[in-house]
Amino acid sequence: MEKLKFLLTVTFLLILSQTILAQKKSVDLIVSGGTIVTMDAGKRVIENGAVAIQKGKIVAVGTAPDILRRFVGRQIIEASSKMVIPGLVNTHTHIPMTLFRGISDDLDLQEWLTKYIFPAEAKNVTEDFVRVGTRLGLAEMIRGGTTTYCDMYYFEDAIADETAKAGMRGVLGETIIDFPVPDNKTHEQALAYTEKFVNKWKNHPLIVPAFAPHAAYTVNEAHLGNIKKSADKLNAAVVIHVAETQNEVNDIFKQKKLRPIEYLDKINFLNNRTIAAHVVFANENEIDILKSRGVGVAHNPQSNMKLASGVAPVPQMLFKDLPVGLGTDGAASNNDLNLWEEMDTAAKLHKVFARDPKVLTAEQAFEMATIRGARALHLENLIGSIETGKHGDIAIVDFDTPHQTPFYNVYSHLVYATKASDVRTVVIDGKVVMRDRRLLTLNENVIKKDANSYQKKIIESLLR
Ligand SMILES: [Zn+2]
Secondary structure, rough: OOHHHHHHHHHHHHHHHHHHHHOEEEEEEEEEEEEOOOOOOOOOOOOOOOEEEEOOOEOOOOOOHHHHHEEEEEEEEEEEEEEEEEEEEEEEHHHHHHHOOOOOOOOOOHHHHHHHHHHHHHHOOOHHHHHHHHHHHHHHHHHHOOOEEEEEEOOHHHHHHHHHOOOOEEEEEEEEEEOOOOOOOOHHHHHHHHHHHHHHOOOOEEEEEEEOOEEEOOOOHHHHHHHHHHHHHHHEEEEEEOOOOHHHHHHHHHOOOOOOHHHHHHHOOOOOEEEEEEEOOOOOOHHHHHHHOOOOOEEEEHEEEEOOOOOHHHHHHHHHOOOOOOOOOOHHOOOOHHHHHHHHHHHHHHHHHHHOOOOOOOHHHHHHHHHHHHOOOOOOOOOOOOOOOOOOOEEEEOOOOOOHOOOOOOHHHHHHHHHHHHEEEEEOOEEEEEEOEEEEEHHHHHHHHHHHHHHHHHHHHHHO
């Protein structure tokens, strides 16, 4: 009798526990513990929080006890004593240029481009070069917690392939420019390549294919018109350098009697699929034009400082709530792809330039690296914050180092004290791509070896 009682009790408990478990929804991944910096509309910061991710999407965000009561994760990432932040958004790169890192420094844009970069590109850029440089850039960006980047270069189809294989998200634009380049020799070829490229990748879960006319001073009006027409037809994004230097402003004004942004607007080039890189020279009227057309802006403080291009009117843009993100630009003009430095630099550059420490706050800088950057890429409904319904793009940041001790304010710490090397784990589209600083989708040793073999080739090519 006692035995029967015992068996009945065990059976009852088993059924009960299974019923409780059955009430819990099973999800692919739970990031549990830690402080969640959501960057949602209310800028919620959740202590001892958790995020549940299913099929690449965030399905719940809340306190850890709440999420763990409702969900059971097939995979759990423990994030106690860490910050859980939205993956960073790098709004402007030329990713394969990592292979030109340090090739020539301390020059202005014109001399740097025409004497070094354009010749080095003509002699070295092949599809293999692009693949090696892309893998190197992806490894660097993932290690620093970047989960989305916006690129413009040649052989962008190969860049998309490498990006997708690494599990990284990208807005990737094929560069179109009015001189023969390594992949396309004429405007017509470049346009045909880009149309094919956009059609091939447009439904990919990680890749947003785009057109990338280099700039208004390197692509003529008729060609810009063709690009606009193709992009409209395919509903594709358009990435372009805009008003980067005083020289550009002078050249366009000489030809068109308009400033670059006025000119681009006059030819109906600007809309809510445009991503304008730099925008160093924009007056109040031009900022209003960008705002009214819904143009996204990529601010590249370190590149603009290194090439001595100037200081973009970012506080004025933020005052008018423009979608401004942060970008590193190519590694040759930076010389790294580290968004933590861009946040820190953006905040400090504008303070010193305006001689007003309140002109760009740490919170605004962090916003530009996350949700406002997502707006700049026109992807704010998909990425840039930790919110239900968005893609599971998350970085987990260590907060237990001497340079982060003690701790008072989330944004101050993230912008002024945290380093890229403090990022421990990175999740993109619900998949772990770096765990405890080990890359899971890229082989770092092979990448470094391949990149170093290009360094020798590039030096020799410049001596010829
Ligand atoms: Zn650029």
